[in-house]
Amino acid sequence: MFFFFSLKMKTKKQPETAAALKRTIEALMDRGAIVxxxxxxxxxxLPYKISAHSQQHSRGGYFLVDFYxxxxxxxxxxxxxxxxxxxxxxxxxxxxxxxxxKECEGIVPVPLExxxxxxxxxx
Amino acid sequence: MAALVAVCGHxxxxxxxxxxxxxxxxxxxxxHAVLWRSCSQYKQVAGNEDLLLxxxxxxxxxxxxxxxxxxxxxxxxxxxxxxxKRAQIMGLMPVTYKDPAYLKDPKVCDIKYxx
Numbered sequence: 341m342f343f344f345f346s347l348k349m350k351t352k353k354q355p356e357t358a359a360a361l362k363r364t365i366e367a368l369m370d371r372g373a374i375v376x377x378x379x380x381x382x383x384x385x386l387p388y389k390i391s392a393h394s395q396q397h398s399r400g401g402y403f404l405v406d407f408y409x410x411x412x413x414x415x416x417x418x419x420x421x422x423x424x425x426x427x428x429x430x431x432x433x434x435x436x437x438x439x440x441x442k443e444c445e446g447i448v449p450v451p452l453e454x455x456x457x458x459x460x461x462x463x
Numbered sequence: 464m465a466a467l468v469a470v471c472g473h474x475x476x477x478x479x480x481x482x483x484x485x486x487x488x489x490x491x492x493x494x495h496a497v498l499w500r501s502c503s504q505y506k507q508v509a510g511n512e513d514l515l516l517x518x519x520x521x522x523x524x525x526x527x528x529x530x531x532x533x534x535x536x537x538x539x540x541x542x543x544x545x546x547x548k549r550a551q552i553m554g555l556m557p558v559t560y561k562d563p564a565y566l567k568d569p570k571v572c573d574i575k576y577x578x
Contacts, residue, residue, distance in 0.1 A: 346553055386554055388559075400554075431552075446536055
C-alpha cells in the first residue's frame with residue numbers, strides 16, 4: 341500500500357534534525373516499510389500554535405516521506421512516532437496520487453418540472 | 464489541468480505557487496454557467512496543495528465555502544472539503560484565517576465581499 345507520511349519536527353540545528361530524521365526512517369524500515377523518497381518542505385512558522393509533549397511550538401520543519409508499507413504496520417508506526425519528542429505531529433496518509441481518478445461528468449441537469457407535482461395516483 | 468494538479472502534490476512549497484496559479488488562470492471566470500465549472504478542471508486533489516485549497520475558504524473567517532458559492536459538483540466539493548480538513552489537521556493550512564501569502568489569488572468562487 342502506498343502511503344505518505346508528513347511530519348513536523350522541532351526546529352533544531354542541522355545535525356540534530358538529521359539524526360532525528362534518521363531515527364524515524366530507521367523505525368519505518370524496521371516495520372517493513374520501503375522508503376521511496378524524503379522531501380523537506382522547509383522550516384516555517386506553524387499555522388497555529390501546537391502543543392505536544394508538554395511544550396508549545398510555533399515554528400517547525402516539515403518533512404514528507406513516501407513509502408510502501410503493509411497496512412498493518414501503520415498503527416505501530418503511529419504509536420512509535422507519537423512517543424518521539426522531536427516529532428510534533430506525525431501523519432500517515434494514503435498516497436493520493438496513486439488512487440484512481442474517476443471521470444466526473446459534471447453537474448447533471450435534473451429535470452425539476454417532473455419533480456414539482458407528485459405522480460402518485462389520486463382518487 | 465490534470466497534470467498540473469497531480470504534479471503539484473510533490474513539489475516543494477515555493478515551486479507550487481507558480482504551477483497552480485497558472486492552472487487556475489486558465490479557467491475563465493464570469494458566467495454563472497455551472498456545467499463547465501470544476502469537475503473537469505480539478506482532476507485530483509492531493510493532500511498538500513495549499514494554494515488550491517485556500518481559494519475555497521474565506522479570508523476573514525477561514526470557513527469553507529458551500530456548494531452554492533464554489534459551484535462544484537457533489538463529488539469534487541466533498542473531495543475538496545476533505546482535503547481542506549486534512550490539511551488543517553495536519554498543520555499545513557491555517558484554520559481560522561487564510562494564509563496571507565495567498566490573499567492575492569485569482570478568484571474562483573462566486574463571492575462578493577463588502578468593500
